[in-house]
Amino acid sequence: MRKPSLLxxxxxxxxxxxxxxxxxxxxxxxxxxxxxxxxxxxxxSPSTFPAWLASFKKEAIAQGIxxxxxxxxxxxxxxxxxxxxxxxxxAVFAQSFLxxxxxxxxxxxxxxGSSLLKKNAATFAAIQQKYGVPGPVLVGFWGLETDFGKxxxxxxxxxxxxxxxxxxxxxxxxREQLMAALKVIQRGDLTPAQMRGPWAGEVGQFxxxxxxxxxxxxxxxxxxxxxxxxxxxxxxxxxANYLDGLGxxxxxxWLEEVRVPDELPWDxxxxxxxxxxxxxxxxxxxxxxxxxxPADNVQVGLHLPMGRNGPAxxxxxxxxxxxxxxxxxxxxxxxxxxxTRLAGAPPLSxxxxxxxxxxxxxxxxxxxxxxxxxxxxxxxxxxxGASTRDAVRAMQIKYGLPADGYPxxxxxxxxxxx
Numbered sequence: 001m002r003k004p005s006l007l008x009x010x011x012x013x014x015x016x017x018x019x020x021x022x023x024x025x026x027x028x029x030x031x032x033x034x035x036x037x038x039x040x041x042x043x044x045s046p047s048t049f050p051a052w053l054a055s056f057k058k059e060a061i062a063q064g065i066x067x068x069x070x071x072x073x074x075x076x077x078x079x080x081x082x083x084x085x086x087x088x089x090x091a092v093f094a095q096s097f098l099x100x101x102x103x104x105x106x107x108x109x110x111x112x113g114s115s116l117l118k119k120n121a122a123t124f125a126a127i128q129q130k131y132g133v134p135g136p137v138l139v140g141f142w143g144l145e146t147d148f149g150k151x152x153x154x155x156x157x158x159x160x161x162x163x164x165x166x167x168x169x170x171x172x173x174x175r176e177q178l179m180a181a182l183k184v185i186q187r188g189d190l191t192p193a194q195m196r197g198p199w200a201g202e203v204g205q206f207x208x209x210x211x212x213x214x215x216x217x218x219x220x221x222x223x224x225x226x227x228x229x230x231x232x233x234x235x236x237x238x239x240a241n242y243l244d245g246l247g248x249x250x251x252x253x254w255l256e257e258v259r260v261p262d263e264l265p266w267d268x269x270x271x272x273x274x275x276x277x278x279x280x281x282x283x284x285x286x287x288x289x290x291x292x293x294p295a296d297n298v299q300v301g302l303h304l305p306m307g308r309n310g311p312a313x314x315x316x317x318x319x320x321x322x323x324x325x326x327x328x329x330x331x332x333x334x335x336x337x338x339x340t341r342l343a344g345a346p347p348l349s350x351x352x353x354x355x356x357x358x359x360x361x362x363x364x365x366x367x368x369x370x371x372x373x374x375x376x377x378x379x380x381x382x383x384x385g386a387s388t389r390d391a392v393r394a395m396q397i398k399y400g401l402p403a404d405g406y407p408x409x410x411x412x413x414x415x416x417x418x
Contacts, residue, residue: 132250
């Protein structure tokens with residue numbers, strides 16, 4: 001999402017290999033658990049859910065939700081143990097950028113995306129004129145989030161949100177989302193029955209959490225409602241409105257593929273480090289064709305999603321907006337690359353040489369060792385986030401390795417041996 005918390009980017013579901021259910025939401029494979037759940041210590045018994053729901057209903061009315069809307073939306077809701085099973089059973093999606101982008105930016109998605117850009121050319125032009133966001137960017141998110149509106153999920157959104165708001169793991173986060181869902185209903189955008197989606201409560205063709213839906217949904221076709229489920233014009237314009245709200249800069253690039261030489265100040269290559277293009281031009285970074293990049297003061301990051309031997313990109317301020325939509329570098333880089341392809345860029349290079357990767361267990365082991373060495377890598381989850389990259393870079397410098405921030409088997413072996 002896209003969404004302020006992205007539900008920590010770990011709270012969406014995926015469907016089949018060829019179609020994705022709320023990948024932006026999270027890059028997670030939710031386990032379809034059917035076994036009984038062992039409730040965490042401190043969690044209230046599900047038998048108390050009706051009393052909790054009655055209390056929430058009173059709170060919603062006190063905050064301005066009409067008694068009629070509160071009753072229509074909440075009366076009769078029951079606790080859904082399958083939602084908690086999915087929440088507890090989340091497994092980190094551990095594909096590399098090349099694996100994920102190769103699967104998601106396939107010939108079918110490129111063909112369908114290009115066709116939709118042509119079919120809806122007038123709508124995309126009007127949206128870009130108002131919000132500054134080009135069609136390929138919107139179609140990139142659209143394709144990855146819901147396969148262009150074909151896979152939006154079919155669980156009862158209000159039941160899912162109420163269950164997660166009642167649960168002890170993230171109650172405040174989901175109480176806010178449940179309240180926002182009631183506001184969406186009260187505004188007349190959707191009925192309770194229309195609000196269906198994946199298990200974590202996202203809604204619509206771009207999988208907005210209710211808070212984002214309420215804040216950024218627009219009635220682009222002027223029919224009097226903001227329907228992001230069945231109204232494509234509303235959905236596309238609302239996504240553009242959200243990106244605009246996140247800071248999208250009109251008529252500016254977001255991602256450009258480049259080629260890097262064998263030697264660079266690798267410790268300066270990261271999406272969080274901004275340098276003038278002239279800095280990288282002076283160190284021999286070029287476009288894939290060999291054409292020099294401009295030696296100017298435009299601030300960019302040099303992004304190496306798979307280290308110095310893999311693909312390389314210049315990232316612009318608009319790429320930071322991608323990371324606001326979804327914190328995952330793999331997802332955001334894939335979505336941004338997909339948009340460049342729809343805008344006419346050629347297929348990406350596989351890089352400069354063989355790329356050695358770590359398995360998910362090895363990544364967790366590496367994080368555990370780094371944590372024992374005093375580095376704050378956040379949650380031990382195998383995800384290569386900014387804090388893990390910083391720690392990896394520090395240890396690469398210590399061991400005299402190219403400090404590109406990408407963990408390798410060689411680095412793990414060094415860490416194991418002390």
